[in-house]
Amino acid sequence: MKNLVELIFPSRCIACSQLGISICSSCRKNWHPHIYHRELKVLGNRYPVISAIEYSPIASRVLLRSKEANQGAADQLLISAIAYSLRYFTKKYGTGDLVAIPSRKSATRKRGRDFMQEITKSVATLEKLNTLEILQHQRAVQDQSRLNSHQRTSNIAGALSTSIDFPSSAGQGNIGPLIIVDDLVTTGATLVEAIRALRTAGFMVIGAVTGAVANPYDKGVDFRKGT
Numbered sequence: 453m454k455n456l457v458e459l460i461f462p463s464r465c466i467a468c469s470q471l472g473i474s475i476c477s478s479c480r481k482n483w484h485p486h487i488y489h490r491e492l493k494v495l496g497n498r499y500p501v502i503s504a505i506e507y508s509p510i511a512s513r514v515l516l517r518s519k520e521a522n523q524g525a526a527d528q529l530l531i532s533a534i535a536y537s538l539r540y541f542t543k544k545y546g547t548g549d550l551v552a553i554p555s556r557k558s559a560t561r562k563r564g565r566d567f568m569q570e571i572t573k574s575v576a577t578l579e580k581l582n583t584l585e586i587l588q589h590q591r592a593v594q595d596q597s598r599l600n601s602h603q604r605t606s607n608i609a610g611a612l613s614t615s616i617d618f619p620s621s622a623g624q625g626n627i628g629p630l631i632i633v634d635d636l637v638t639t640g641a642t643l644v645e646a647i648r649a650l651r652t653a654g655f656m657v658i659g660a661v662t663g664a665v666a667n668p669y670d671k672g673v674d675f676r677k678g679t
């Protein structure tokens with residue numbers, strides 16, 4: 453049965469489209485988890501950001517296939533990369549509840565799902581943690597991918613808010629420290645904004661985990677400075 457399925461729907465490498473397994477051995481070399489440790493400074497505190505995959509053209513294609521094409525095999529690669537970051541994070545900094553960076557409403561409509569929310573739920577199930585869907589966009593923002601570091605910061609600043617305050621009447625006793633989850637960290641502007649919004653609403657944030665990290669130095673951006 454499996455062979456018949458493969459005959460009708462042959463699998464291809466999600467990164468280079470070569471026929472075969474979901475990610476071929478040469479692309480796998482570019483999707484190999486390590487630990488990348490960054491730090492963001494927000495409202496006077498420092499927050500660790502742990503990532504597993506260095507951003508590359510291959511990583512970019514895997515993330516796009518997951519995000520825009522809803523491809524299960526790409527989802528699985530991203531889920532395991534985030535879980536890898538998370539296991540390191542919780543060992544070093546303690547555990548918490550997971551909060552996904554929400555997609556823009558237009559993107560969620562187009563994709564038919566809130567991409568990071570869904571990926572984060574799968575990671576939480578895998579790692580036996582809770583997710584809280586409390587971050588939301590409070591105004592429209594542009595797609596960040598074509599913006600430079602400075603534009604990203606002004607695009608996203610003040611754009612996120614929480615759907616509840618802490619302590620809230622709804623289950624305040626069950627909310628632990630929060631770990632923010634995103635697919636990719638580039639300048640850190642989105643994570644900084646998420647930390648700001650959660651802290652402003654009274655939540656305790658201990659850091660963030662992402663699947664991939666773009667080389668912070670290749671465009672002259674010193675990620676560690678944050679904002």
Ligand SMILES: [Zn+2]
Nearest residue numbers: 465468476479
């Ligand atoms: Zn390949």
